[in-house]
Amino acid sequence: MSVPLRIACLGLGQRLAQVLLHLSRVAPSISCVAYADPNPAGLARLERHGMRPRSYADPEAMLRAVRPDAVMIGSPNHLHRQHLELALASDARIFCEKPVVRTEEESFEVASWLAREPQDRVVVGLVLRSLPVVAAALARIRSGCLGSIISLEANEHLHPEHGGYLRRDWRRLRRFGGSYLLDKCCHDLDLLNAITGSRPVRIASFAANRIFTPAHAHLDDGVRYRSWPSGWSGSERVFDAAADTADTQVLALEYGNGVLGTFHSNSHVVPPRRAWFVAGTEAALAVDLRAGRLEFTPADGAGESATEQFGDGRTADHSGADPAMARDLAATWLEGAPFPVSVRQALEAGLTVMAADQAAAAGTVVDLTPLWKRFDALWT
Numbered sequence: 001m002s003v004p005l006r007i008a009c010l011g012l013g014q015r016l017a018q019v020l021l022h023l024s025r026v027a028p029s030i031s032c033v034a035y036a037d038p039n040p041a042g043l044a045r046l047e048r049h050g051m052r053p054r055s056y057a058d059p060e061a062m063l064r065a066v067r068p069d070a071v072m073i074g075s076p077n078h079l080h081r082q083h084l085e086l087a088l089a090s091d092a093r094i095f096c097e098k099p100v101v102r103t104e105e106e107s108f109e110v111a112s113w114l115a116r117e118p119q120d121r122v123v124v125g126l127v128l129r130s131l132p133v134v135a136a137a138l139a140r141i142r143s144g145c146l147g148s149i150i151s152l153e154a155n156e157h158l159h160p161e162h163g164g165y166l167r168r169d170w171r172r173l174r175r176f177g178g179s180y181l182l183d184k185c186c187h188d189l190d191l192l193n194a195i196t197g198s199r200p201v202r203i204a205s206f207a208a209n210r211i212f213t214p215a216h217a218h219l220d221d222g223v224r225y226r227s228w229p230s231g232w233s234g235s236e237r238v239f240d241a242a243a244d245t246a247d248t249q250v251l252a253l254e255y256g257n258g259v260l261g262t263f264h265s266n267s268h269v270v271p272p273r274r275a276w277f278v279a280g281t282e283a284a285l286a287v288d289l290r291a292g293r294l295e296f297t298p299a300d301g302a303g304e305s306a307t308e309q310f311g312d313g314r315t316a317d318h319s320g321a322d323p324a325m326a327r328d329l330a331a332t333w334l335e336g337a338p339f340p341v342s343v344r345q346a347l348e349a350g351l352t353v354m355a356a357d358q359a360a361a362a363g364t365v366v367d368l369t370p371l372w373k374r375f376d377a378l379w380t
């Protein structure tokens with residue numbers, strides 16, 4: 001992996017600093033040479049590791065002057081659409097952080113551009129697709145050893161420090177982040193599509209701001225909920241934040257192939273958790289994504305159960321997904337290997353989340369059939 005590859009960043013925040021540091025470890029020939037960001041939250045971290053990208057005030061001028069091999073988009077979610085448009089007008093390959101965009105309208109607009117682009121010109125940072133336990137679980141599911149998948153449950157629960165950060169960061173406002181579910185759980189809804197090999201056709205959901213309210217202000221010790229630094233458009237208020245996003249959400253889903261599922265997310269839980277339980281006719285699969293552990297149990301009681309452990313169970317770096325995604329990205333950019341998730345699947349995950357938010361807002365079951373018909377027509 002020694003071909004030089006020059007990156008320019010549109011938005012150089014905390015996330016892209018993390019991705020760039022892992023990329024530089026697996027592929028030293030890849031370097032970040034420029035960025036456009038009015039207040040780059042990730043720059044100091046890059047500088048501590050000897051990287052000195054050049055600052056540009058105007059993103060278009062940067063792309064014209066630098067002519068980068070790759071553009072990385074790490075701005076807040078509401079800017080992804082305009083940054084994708086800019087990057088697509090250059091010759092560069094593109095890495096865009098998840099979610100691809102923030103609204104259904106933007107998803108369709110961007111899909112109409114991306115359907116005409118070569119495979120993997122645009123890749124999306126759905127980092128859990130690179131997690132070894134996820135790859136192993138999906139391989140088992142695709143081998144058919146579960147029989148027909150009948151139903152599943154999944155969750156993502158955040159520890160209180162993380163929940164407090166979401167309350168103080170730009171993500172607390174729908175106009176920047178989209179929604180709690182979109183910013184935090186589009187990974188999970190993408191993975192449920194991968195497990196079922198399908199997409200939801202009906203979704204019901206309830207979402208609420210139930211934790212971070214004045215009624216629970218006694219929990220605030222002034223330190224815990226502010227231990228993660230907030231950045232662009234941040235605030236220090238937690239239990240009385242000027243926020244319009246949920247902090248808790250549940251979903252019920254029916255997939256196109258008949259699989260039934262539930263998803264539950266709460267942003268104030270000890271210990272934090274991210275897990276699946278998938279029940280098939282021949283076997284069940286339990287996956288702890290944080291611990292990197294998978295348990296396979298045959299339904300007949302006679303077949304062989306299996307437990308597999310990936311990594312050392314430490315939860316740093318998204319339980320090892322960050323270095324794994326850096327290897328996948330370097331292999332895609334330097335060797336032409338396929339990235340583990342396509343931009344079309346990333347858009348489908350976003351649209352799934354948006355339908356769940358629509359169901360929660362309207363208090364109705366949303367039928368996604370017309371949405372997928374319209375979406376699929378763009379890719380034929």
Ligand SMILES: NC(=O)c1ccc[n+]([C@@H]2O[C@H](COP(=O)([O-])OP(=O)(O)OC[C@H]3O[C@@H](n4cnc5c(N)ncnc54)[C@H](O)[C@@H]3O)[C@@H](O)[C@H]2O)c1
Binds near residue numbers: 039079
């Ligand atoms: N894949 C993951 O696991 C993961 C994890 C965290 C964040 N993310 C995603 O990464 C993106 C960035 O999140 P973050 O946590 O780094 O946030 P952040 O607040 O640390 O970074 C956002 C950056 O965008 C910059 N910015 C604001 N306005 C801009 C503009 N007009 N032009 C250019 N830059 C601008 C800010 O100054 C800041 O440096 C989001 O889309 C988020 O959803 C993904």
